[in-house]
Amino acid sequence: MPAPRTRRALAKRSTRRRLRSRQRQKLYEQHCAGCHGESSKPLSPDTPDLAQGEGLSKSDFEIIEILKSGSKTMPAYAAILTDDEILDVMIHVRSLPF
Numbered sequence: 509m510p511a512p513r514t515r516r517a518l519a520k521r522s523t524r525r526r527l528r529s530r531q532r533q534k535l536y537e538q539h540c541a542g543c544h545g546e547s548s549k550p551l552s553p554d555t556p557d558l559a560q561g562e563g564l565s566k567s568d569f570e571i572i573e574i575l576k577s578g579s580k581t582m583p584a585y586a587a588i589l590t591d592d593e594i595l596d597v598m599i600h601v602r603s604l605p606f
Contacts, residue, residue, distance in 0.1 A: 532600035535593055539585065540601075548604050554581055561606040571598050 537546065545551050548558035556563035566574070575594045578584035585594060 528596075529600075529603075532596040532603075535589070535597050536600045539589065540597065543582070548601075548606075552581075558601060558604055559606050564601065564606070568598060568602075571601070 536544075543551055543555045544558050550557050558564065563571075563574075572594055574582070575589075575597060576584060576586040585597075589597070
């Protein structure tokens with residue numbers, strides 16, 4: 509059994525992780541769900557179906573570049589989101605079940 513100090517540190521880390529996860533989800537909901545849908549099912553036919561893993565075979569770097577620069581009907585987010593927020597969106601999208 510971990511020492512009390514270690515348990516507190518683990519609990520703190522777990523709380524931070526949950527908060528970060530909620531922040532990532534909120535960013536997705538604010539900036540992506542309008543096209544990709546709340547449950548990652550697209551709302552328009554030209555939008556990748558993230559729930560089916562469409563577009564997720566790309567590398568993290570490629571996804572970040574798409575988020576920054578935009579593609580086809582998707583706007584560029586480089587001037588809207590910080591680099592950390594773009595990374596958070598990519599991490600959230602990677603965590604979606606499909």
